[in-house]
Amino acid sequence: MWDVIVVGGGNAALCSALMAREAGASVLILEASPKEWRGGNSQHTRNLRCMHDGPQDVLVDSYPEEEYWQDLLKVTGGITNEKLARMVIRESSSCRDWMRKHGVRFQAPLSGTLHVARTNAFFMGGGKALINAYYHSAEKLGIDILYDSPVDDLEIKDGKFIAAKVGDKRYPGNACVLGCGGFESDREWLREAWGQNERGEWPADNFLIRGTRYNMGVVLKVMMRAGADTMGDPTQAHCVAIDARSPLYDGGICTRIDCVSLGIVVNREAKRFYDEGEDFWPKRYALWGRLVALQPGQIAYSIIDAKSVGRFMPPVFTGVQADTLPELAAKLELDVDTFMETVNAFNASCRQGTFDHNIQDDCYTEGITPAKTHWARPIDTGPFFGYAVRPGVTFTYFGLATDEKASIFFDGKASPNMYAAGEINAGNVLGKGYTAGVGMSIGTAFGRIAGTQAAAAAKKIKEGAQHATA
Incomplete structure (x- = not known):
């Protein structure tokens, strides 16, 4: 019998386990993966988005609570729990010293890291x-x-955790924390969520998984069968446009294509379909996976010219290169005439001011739909480059409803000893959209809270049991 059982082995689960142990609880971590793949999606992360009112070690200037909240509000379109979101924001300002105590080191951001030196602390x-x-x-x-x-499986009685099961093995505990991720690696669940589109396609069949293959949503389904309260849209996720040649699992950050805002993106029909310069890339990169998922064949092509080379983090795969635009279209197997119409119309619409990729500059398009709001420059300087991209799902947002104590609910009633942290409850804050580093902020905040609450619940249950037998 342990005081606290932690299900999962990523950032949120580990924060929970460490906090519970610091509070005096005995703790067991049950990690689905083998040791060499431990850590879930957290092994692929780089940074934590942090509120701060002034310069702090690796963070420059300031990033106050209200600005952080407005950034989150913008990317989620208001589909967020403000109380929980602001709690995460505040917690992000005070967690780094605790992280350092457990061996985490930070560094200044390297070049090509989405211009987030002010808002995000990078892990060494x-x-x-x-x-x-x-x-x-x-x-x-x-x-x-x-x-x-x-x-x-989980043994639960009247909303109270009894034990976790792994096959025929049973692990009893006085409290538990579920920090075991979403369901992005369950292809059938993704198919069920996304369904069949009007073209007769099953979009989820073309999704790649940026992170771990072990996030199958098994425990989430167990909780749903047990009657736990859920929240979120199962089609919403951290979904990025990644190189179409990426592996099915664990491609991580290096598969992301970061030149979208520097050029144009066309679908399989060689047509543009969204504003590539809508906002800074850290606030929009996780929007593009979903946009591509809605296109024919769930594929698109990011197109740049020589002027953009060196201005973005180079991806792991080399792009398709051509000396002329028609040659590039042919190599990408796009209709050359339609492609040239698209590029020529875009080039003619560009109203060039002073190009600056570090600010929302005054280079924009006029008289074209969709518009490109910033960083619009004609694609006219060879050589030209194209990157085929597909949706890369990092984690899903559908999960368990929780409160500021990370409590899990059954029919609106908080469980006395069950808590959730990380991707399995991130949808409380992220109804849709994403901004760089906020997933780690959510996992760290709720993980630390869940561990503290679970230790306290376990202590209360133990004391009750001792009193009953006295």
Whole structure:
């Protein structure tokens, strides 16, 4: 019997386990993956979005609560719980010292990191280093860790956690934290959520998974069957336009195509379909996966010319290169005439001011739909480059409804000893959209809270049991 059972092994789960242990609880982590793939999607992360009222170590200038909130409000379109969102924002301002205590180190951002030196603190060594630091700290503190242990059932009675099950093995506890991710790796669930479109396609069949193959949503389904309260839209997710040649799983950040705002994007029919310069890329990169998912064949092509080379983080795969635009269209297997009509119309619409990719500049289009609001420059300087992109799902937003204590609810009533943290409850804050680093902010905030609450609940239950037998 453990005081706290933590289901999952990524950032949120580890924050929960460490906080519970610091509060004096005995803790067991049940991680679905083998040790070499531990950490869930967190191993692919790079940074944490942090509120701060002045310069702080690796963060420059200031990023006050209201600006952070407005950024979140804009990308979610208001589909967010303000109380929980502001709690996450405030928690993000005070977690880094605790993270350092557990071995996490920070560094100034490198070039090509989406202009977020003011808003985001980068992990030295990336997410893998963060995960390894947390596991090292957990081992030093005496937290029990079991790998290759995918939880496939939970014993719950009247909303109260009794035990977690892995096959025929049973792990009892006085409280639990569910930090086991979303359902993005369950292809059938994705198909069910997205359904069939008007072209007779099943869009989810063409989705790639940027993160772990172990986020199958098994525990989320167990909780749904148990009657837990859920929230969110199952089609909403952190969904990025990534190189169409990416692996099915674990491609991570290096598969992302970051030149969208520097050129144009066309679909399989060689037509533009959205404003490539709507806002800064950190606030819009996770919008493009969903946009591509709505296009024929769930594929699109990011097109740039020589003027844009060196202005974005180079992806892991080399783009298709051509000396002329018709040659590029042919290489991408696009209709050359339609492609040239699209590019020529775009070029003719560009109203050039002073190009500056670091600000919302005055280079825009006029008399064309969709418009390009910023960074609009004619695509006219060879060589030309094209990147085929597909939707890359990082994590899903449908999950468990929670409150500011990370409590899980059954028919509106809070469980006395069950808590959720990370992707499984991120949809409370992220109804749609994304802004760089906020997922780690959500996981860290709710993870730390869930661990503290679970330890307190376990202590209360133990004391009650002791009193009953006295």
